[in-house]
Amino acid sequence: MQKPVQWGILGASKFALQHMGPAIHAADGARLAGLATSDPTKAAPFQQFCPDISVFHSYDALLADPGIEAVYIPLPNHLHVEWSLKALDAGKHVLCEKPMTMRADEFETLIAKRDQTGLLAAEAYMIVHHPQWQLTRNMIADGAIGKLVHVSGAFSYDNRADTANIRNRAETGGGGLRDIGVYVIGGARYATGQEPISVSGAIRWENDVDVFTEIRAQFPDFTYSAYVSTRMHPHQEMVFHGEGGLIRLTAPFNARVFGEARVELHRPGLEVQVTRFPGDDHYKLQVEAFCRSVRDRADYPCPLEFVRGTQEVIDQVFDTAVSL
Structure with missing residues (x-):
């Protein structure tokens, strides 16, 4: 052992x-x-x-x-x-x-x-270790929703009352885009295996910290839109919309904390197939994957090269976004 x-x-x-x-x-x-x-x-x-x-x-x-x-x-x-x-x-x-x-x-x-x-x-980046995301990735690749047309994402919470929080301080790298934008952006990249061709955005600032960001992008095979906010009622969702169906993820980023992680497959005829993941802990799964890579030299599911791709998109949003 x-x-x-x-x-x-x-x-x-x-x-x-x-x-x-x-x-x-x-x-x-x-x-x-x-x-x-x-x-x-x-x-x-x-x-x-x-x-x-x-x-x-x-x-x-x-x-x-x-x-x-x-x-x-x-x-x-x-x-x-x-x-x-x-x-x-x-x-x-x-x-x-x-x-x-x-x-x-x-x-x-x-x-x-x-x-x-x-x-x-x-x-x-714990979400790639959760089976709801692995299932979603496989379903898209296997054509469960036909040709992918559009991906949308949303992630919000409200921390305006916590003024000392590092997420509300520009000098500590705070703001919503760096804190939770990584999920709506990286999740789309992970599930589809594609990289954006063009990126644009709009940001609302408070005290030099982004508190609402809208992101739009064109990927090779689909369009993309998302928003993140630290000044809105808590919400999180990812939707992958194809010509032949739709995949919706509930609690895609804070499984078990925000609610039960589910993958909903919406098919023609209003048929909905639901796969539930009530007990999976993506933090624990992440640590176990890390330890396997350390001990057994197994490939790590989320290398730095992947993470750099998400940060490149975030940089593009910051560099090109209009102010709201």
Whole structure:
């Protein structure tokens, strides 16, 4: 039996506490071994579900520990590249929260460092590990909806009251497009296997942070439209509309949190076939896929090259969008 991959977390973020920490702790082939935080009160909730976790008082101290093999990085967006590179230089595999970079060209440094070290470096783009997305990808490829004509996406929540949140601060790389635009864009790219030919958008700004973004694109075989917002009632949905049918994903980005993940196949005659995924945890599945790649050298389902493609689209939206 293989030894579990020994994981450390850089920073006691709320997301790490609620989602990724428990996922690492529960995942087959993984052990949550360390947490770096200078605040003991932030370490305590992690110790409640993982009593034997070692607490390091600095990020550098955790990276210096030879027993830690992989690190999860949930730091503010503008720190992702810096600490991913430091972790790789320290000999650690890296799973970093999205967006891994602020601009697409920063991926060149990360990819070069990954290749130089021979370590696994990946963005925590968890949806590709969920079976609802894998089923959708296969259904489109198999012609379940005929020729694909249009793809639409939506993702919104309202955090206007949380003024201190890093997502509401320009200096930490906040805003909706970087935070959740990665899902409506990357999801379309993953499910269809196509890349956009042209991209345009419109953005509403508040305090130099994008709070509503409309995205339009032309792909080789279909058109695309989506919006993301941090100032609207919570909603998420992806729709793949073909000549012979339609695929709709419920809770495509926060399965089990937003609601039950379902794939609806709408066919002629108002027939609807529904596949449900009530218990699948894409965070846990992501960690398990990462560990298989580390231990068995299995291909990782979401390499940096794919993630760079999504960031390229985000860059195009920022560079060309009109202001609302």
